[in-house]
Amino acid sequence: MDMFVFLKMVPDVVEELVIGKDGKSLDTESMRMKLNDPDEHALEEAVILKEKYGGKITVAALEAPEVDEVLYTALAKGADRAAKFVGDWTRVQPHAVAKVFSFFLSSGGQQLTPETLILLGAQAIDDLEGEVAPYLADILGLPYVGVVTAVRLDESKEKALVIKEFAGGLRGEFELPMPAVLGVLSAEKPPRYVPIAKVRSVMKSAWIETLEVAPPEAAMRLSIDRLFVPQVGGRAEMLEGSPEEVAAKVAELLIERALIRK
Amino acid sequence: MSGSILIVAEHLRMEIADTTYEMLGIGRKIADALKIPLYAALFGKDISSLTSHFGAADSVLVLDQLQLEMPSPDVVANLLNTLVQQKDISIVLVAGTNVSIGIGPKLSFRSHLPFLNFCRNIQVVDGKVAFTSQLFGGKILSDICFPGNRGIVSIYPGSFPVDQGKSEKIPAAEVLDFATEETKVSFKQFIEPVAGDIDITKQDVLVSVGRGIENADNIAMAEELAQLLGGTVCASRPVVDQGWLPMSRQVGKSGMTVKPRLYLSLGISGAPEHVEGMQRAGLIISVNKDPNAPIFDVSHYGVCADLFDILPALIEQIKTHAEEKQLT
Numbered sequence: 001m002d003m004f005v006f007l008k009m010v011p012d013v014v015e016e017l018v019i020g021k022d023g024k025s026l027d028t029e030s031m032r033m034k035l036n037d038p039d040e041h042a043l044e045e046a047v048i049l050k051e052k053y054g055g056k057i058t059v060a061a062l063e064a065p066e067v068d069e070v071l072y073t074a075l076a077k078g079a080d081r082a083a084k085f086v087g088d089w090t091r092v093q094p095h096a097v098a099k100v101f102s103f104f105l106s107s108g109g110q111q112l113t114p115e116t117l118i119l120l121g122a123q124a125i126d127d128l129e130g131e132v133a134p135y136l137a138d139i140l141g142l143p144y145v146g147v148v149t150a151v152r153l154d155e156s157k158e159k160a161l162v163i164k165e166f167a168g169g170l171r172g173e174f175e176l177p178m179p180a181v182l183g184v185l186s187a188e189k190p191p192r193y194v195p196i197a198k199v200r201s202v203m204k205s206a207w208i209e210t211l212e213v214a215p216p217e218a219a220m221r222l223s224i225d226r227l228f229v230p231q232v233g234g235r236a237e238m239l240e241g242s243p244e245e246v247a248a249k250v251a252e253l254l255i256e257r258a259l260i261r262k
Numbered sequence: 263m264s265g266s267i268l269i270v271a272e273h274l275r276m277e278i279a280d281t282t283y284e285m286l287g288i289g290r291k292i293a294d295a296l297k298i299p300l301y302a303a304l305f306g307k308d309i310s311s312l313t314s315h316f317g318a319a320d321s322v323l324v325l326d327q328l329q330l331e332m333p334s335p336d337v338v339a340n341l342l343n344t345l346v347q348q349k350d351i352s353i354v355l356v357a358g359t360n361v362s363i364g365i366g367p368k369l370s371f372r373s374h375l376p377f378l379n380f381c382r383n384i385q386v387v388d389g390k391v392a393f394t395s396q397l398f399g400g401k402i403l404s405d406i407c408f409p410g411n412r413g414i415v416s417i418y419p420g421s422f423p424v425d426q427g428k429s430e431k432i433p434a435a436e437v438l439d440f441a442t443e444e445t446k447v448s449f450k451q452f453i454e455p456v457a458g459d460i461d462i463t464k465q466d467v468l469v470s471v472g473r474g475i476e477n478a479d480n481i482a483m484a485e486e487l488a489q490l491l492g493g494t495v496c497a498s499r500p501v502v503d504q505g506w507l508p509m510s511r512q513v514g515k516s517g518m519t520v521k522p523r524l525y526l527s528l529g530i531s532g533a534p535e536h537v538e539g540m541q542r543a544g545l546i547i548s549v550n551k552d553p554n555a556p557i558f559d560v561s562h563y564g565v566c567a568d569l570f571d572i573l574p575a576l577i578e579q580i581k582t583h584a585e586e587k588q589l590t
C-alpha cells in the first residue's frame with residue numbers, strides 16, 4: 001500500500017485560550033499546539049495497515065510549533081517519509097489546506113494508484129469552514145468516507161472496506177475503490193506509545209523534507225465578526241471546601257433527591 | 263428579500279433524526295423573519311411515507327430512489343447543488359452529525375457558497391442572518407455572517423429545540439425527478455451495536471470518567487463509587503479509545519445518549535461531542551480541575567478540584583452513610 005497521512009496541529013485546549021487584541025483571532029503567543037486527536041488515530045490506522053499489508057507511509061503537515069516532534073514521532077511509529085510545508089498557516093482554513101495537500105500529491109513524481117490510500121483525521125476542533133478530507137477528495141476527484149473507525153482491503157487489494165460510525169453504537173460498512181480519501185475518527189487500536197529515546201534516535205538518522213508551497217489565495221472565505229469565551233459556570237452551582245466538605249455536600253444533594261436513602 | 267432556506271433532512275433506518283426537527287424549527291424562524299420560503303430536502307429509498315413529518319416546512323422536496331439508500335455525501339451534494347440553483351436557495355442547513363459529515367464541504371465545493379461548521383445559534387438582526395459557531399471543543403464561540411446572506415451551515419446537534427420543528431400541518435410535497443449519478447462508494451451493511459455487558463441507557467445512576475482518570479487502573483475507584491450508588495460506570499470517548507472501557511459504555515455523539523437521574527462526571531472536560539449524549543440527565547454533578555471546563559456549563563453542580571482528592575472522600579462519605587443506615 002502507498003499511504004499518505006496528513007497531520008494537523010491544533011491548539012491544546014487544556015491550556016487557556018486567549019483571544020487576540022483584534023477580538024477576532026486567538027493570541028498565538030500563548031497557545032500550545034498539539035496534534036489533532038483524530039489525526040493521531042489516522043496515523044495509527046495507517047501503521048496498522050502497513051503491518052497487515054505492507055507498503056509505505058508518507059506523513060506530511062503544515063509548519064506549526066511542535067510539528068517537527070510530531071513528524072519524528074510518526075517516523076518512530078512506522079512512517080517511512082516525513083514532509084512539512086513551510087510558511088505561516090495560522091489563518092488557513094480546511095479548503096485551502098486541502099489545496100496545499102493536493103499540490104503535494106500531484107507534484108514530485110507522486111502517483112495516485114490503486115494502492116494509494118490517503119488518511120486524515122475525521123475532524124479538527126478548528127475546522128470552522130469544514131473538514132479537510134471531503135475537500136481534498138473533491139479536489140482530487142477521489143471517493144471519500146468520513147468518521148471511519150476500521151479499514152481493511154478486499155481480496156483484489158484495490159478496494160477498501162471501511163467501517164463508519166453513526167450513533168448509538170450503530171456502524172455501517174462501505175466499500176470504495178482506491179485511490180481513496182478517508183476521514184478517520186479512531187483507529188482499531190489505541191495509538192501506540194513510542195519512548196522518547198526511540199524518537200531521539202530517529203531524529204539522528206532521519207530527516208524531515210521541507211517543501212515550499214505558496215498559500216492559496218482564498219485562505220479563509222468567512223470573516224469572523226468576533227470571538228468570545230462562552231459564559232462558563234452559568235448553570236453549575238460550584239461546591240467549595242475541603243474534599244470531605246464537598247463530599248458531604250454531594251451526599252446531601254443525593255439524599256434530597258432520594259438517590260441515596262436517608 | 264430574495265432567496266429561500268433549505269434544510270437537508272437526516273434520517274436513518276426510517277427514523278427521522280432529532281437534528282432534522284431542530285433544523286426545521288430554526289429554519290422556520292429564519293424564513294419567517296426574512297419572509298422567504300422554507301424547503302426540506304428528503305432523499306432516500308422508500309422514504310415517501312416520511313413526508314408528513316415536515317409540516318414546519320412550506321414544501322418538502324422528495325427524491326425516492328433505490329440508489330439513495332445510504333447515499334454518499336457526493337451524491338447528496340450533487341443533488342443539493344441542483345436544488346440550490348433551481349430554487350434560488352440562499353441558506354442551506356445540514357446536520358453536524360456522523361451520518362451527514364462531508365455533505366456541507368462537498369456542497370460548498372460544488373456551489374461555491376461558503377460553509378460554516380459547528381453552528382450553535384442563529385439570529386436574524388435587521389435582515390441579516392447572524393450565526394454563532396463553537397470552536398476548540400466549545401471553549402470559544404465565534405460570531406459570523408455570510409456575505410450576501412448566502413451560505414451553507416452545519417448545525418451542531420442539540421443546539422435548538424426539537425419541538426419547534428414538529429407540526430401537525432400537512433406540508434406541500436414536490437416529487438423531484440432528478441437522475442442520481444453513479445457513486446464509487448457503496449454501502450454494504452449495517453453493523454449492529456455490540457451487545458454490551460450493561461445497557462447504560464437504562465441506568466438511573468451513571469458515574470462517568472474522562473481523560474482525567476489518567477489510566478485504566480484508576481477506573482476501579484469510579485466502579486466502587488458507582489456500585490455504592492447502585493449505578494454503573496460509563497465514559498467519554500478518550501477512555502474508550504484507549505481501550506479502558508468497552509464501546510458499549512461510551513456516552514456522546516458516536517456512543518450512547520443517556521438520561522439517568524444522576525450523572526456524576528469525573529475528569530471530563532465536556533467537549534460538545536460528549537455533552538450531546540448527557541445534557542438531558544436529571545442531575546449533573548461534575549468534578550474537574552479546570553475552572554473553565556465547558557462541562558460546568560451543562561452541570562447543575564460543579565466541583566473545581568482534582569478528582570483524586572474528591573473521589574476517595576466521596577466513596578468514604580457514601581460508605582459511612584450506608585453504614586449509618588444499616589445501624590438505624
